[in-house]
Amino acid sequence: MKDSTALSHKAHSTTSFYHHKASLHADSCCYLVDQAKHPEVLRLLFEHDPAPVYDLPYVHSEYREQASDGPLVIKPTTSRSAEWLHNWLTEGKALALNGPQLALEEIRDHLVSLNTVRAPHGDSLFRYADPATLGSLGISLSNQQCLRVLGPLASLHGCYAGANWSLAKNEAEEASSESNKFCSRPLLLTKENLAAVERYRHQLLANALAANNELDEEVVSCWFQQLITLGAPDEQALVEGSLLLVTRGFSRELSDDELTTICNTRHGACWSDTLEMLATLVHSQEGT
Structure with a gap:
């Protein structure tokens, strides 16, 4: 695999997605967890926060019956829950969402708009809450695709296969209304995007086999x-x-x-x- 640092600078200049070795943010406004991979998360949330603030994006869509297996967005209200969620972030179990002065409802509504993605073989569910999804897809995203994924958010952060990654708006994009224009359109993934995911996964698998x-x-x-x-x-x-x-x-x-x-x-x-x-x-x- 190519050096991730070299890829980072190139990706950041064109798509705002980059791998890095810096610590992941501990001051995120919200966290996102894929319940399909971590079905125990809601129980653990109540153990860490007696009155948690959270939402289930699938409840507000046609996937209501699958809400318990879908994404869970959490706004930590105690230092204990914030520390627990940040630990999950560094372990590759959660995503960190940053958007100054954004209400939970605004973030949830944006996530609902990402529930379905348009792909070459038709519409399908988009597992955006799984760090592996954007961790493997991000390097292939165009600037417009990045803006669509971020919506009102300033940045997303996660860890996949031991590598920290960030998807962020640069200052020019953050100050403009460009992202709002893309939020009204479905996220479209191309054959090139899907091929890039396959190559990335194959490289990780090859590296693991080689090491073992x-x-x-x-x-x-x-x-x-x-x-x-x-x-x-x-x-x-x-x-x-x-x-x-x-x-x-x-x-x-x-x-x-x-x-x-x-x-x-x-x-x-x-x-x-x-x-x-x-x-x-x-x-x-x-x-x-």
Whole structure:
């Protein structure tokens, strides 16, 4: 993966999204939690705050029946609840929302407008409360998309895969009415956005596999690309193929001749056939 600091400066100048090593803000006006990933959050909130101030964006939309599994926006009213939520922020369990003088209702109404996103294959739910969503998508967002996500907010902050990220308006945007213009339109995600998310997730997975097996990250990344070319249907297949190469002693990328042999001699296009050929190919090289 490219150096996140280098990506940060480039992204910040064009999209207002950037990775950084700075501490995440502890003075956020609100926090956002994905209840689908953390179903215990509402119970814990009442344990940390006897009279909590919160809202459920799904309640105010067509997804009312799914409210208990949707986003939860919280305005901390005690130092105890604020500290707990900030800890969740640094652990990658919550997002921090910043918007001076914004009422909870204003933030909630904006979040309701983000419940659904327009994507290449139709409208779908947008998991904006999950730090992984913007953590992997953010680097690909255009300035207009960033403005739409932020709406009246000045910034959003989160942590995904151990990396802190921020989505923020620069001073010129914050002082103008440009963001209001975009808030009336649905958030549109392109094929390029979705492809960027897939690449980011694949890179994180490749890095983890490399670290766990003492391999070069570039080698595992190359395996992923080669396995995709061979028909790997999903991330699980990428892991299966890579681990098979690891167990057979491979520590380098497959050669063009090896790829050609697999393509020409496997019995079918099923992934299981490809795995069998990978095992045979590697086994035939042992001791050479």
